Amino acid sequence: MTRLFALWLAALLALSPALAAAQDYAEVALSAPAQEAQAVRLMDTIRCVVCQGQPISGSNADIAGDMRRLIRERIAAGDRPEEVRSFLVSKYGDWVSFKPQVRPATMPLWLVPLIALIGGAWLVGRRLRRKGN
């Protein structure tokens, strides 16, 4: 009886579509939780090239699935997330990443808030000094 049950269970498992898709990392998480967390964090910041307002983590487009698969495979193979991001940027340009890359053309993104802060501090400082006089 137990043997029959084991056989039945084995047959069920063999037929299970979830098992058949177990290697398709487009939809299935990596077994290592730390790696999966890294992969998902990266997916959240990669733009779907078809449905452009969405990250690939939340898109049903085929190519978004392909990119999720690629990301999980490369993270599982030991690549760092930023290496995978650079790979995708080399293929599709800066537009594909929601996280801007640091390079001369994007420096204003970091410099403008800093300049505004310094300028604001200077204005407030000047006013306080005049008030003191």
Next chain:
Amino acid sequence: MAMVARWFAEGRAMSRKWIVWLPFVLGLALFAAFWAGLRNPSDHVIASGMVGQSLPEFAAGPAMPGQPGAATADFRDGKPRLLNVFASWCVPCVQEVPMLLRLKAQGAEIVGVAVHDSTPDLARFLAENGNPYARIGLDEAGRAQIALGSAGVPETFVVDGTGRIIYQHIGVVTEEDMPKLLAMLVPGK
């Protein structure tokens, strides 16, 4: 409280009058920019970063019985080729088949990469529209497509004889694109 009020009064006296309107004008400009952005959602064309570089490594197995698949190694024999990323489920791809057939008739060699496709679907597509391809690779998981930096179908690349991508055309190949493609593919035309 009185101190803050005095501070503001002093500030007003110091600043020129237009300064008062500056935040309002900036706010209005921002509002106009957001409004314009919402009215015309961007339809950004994503060009491949691989143009000008050598064809990336990919290998897509044969899609049709009796026709070879597509791989990087096929592109290094000195002959320029057209690399057409398409799919049988892609409606606009049907439109460009007559153009591709004409390019083929003029001596161009066209390699197809069929994305997320299947042999029976492709067989139906080729029977209905004609087959301009010398080779068709089946790219089931989109690996070749991502390697090429292609964002959708149809997209067409020109690969020169040394295996370098020299041109990318995004969308359907139309009549206007023919002279340019022919010049790149068939020397002397």
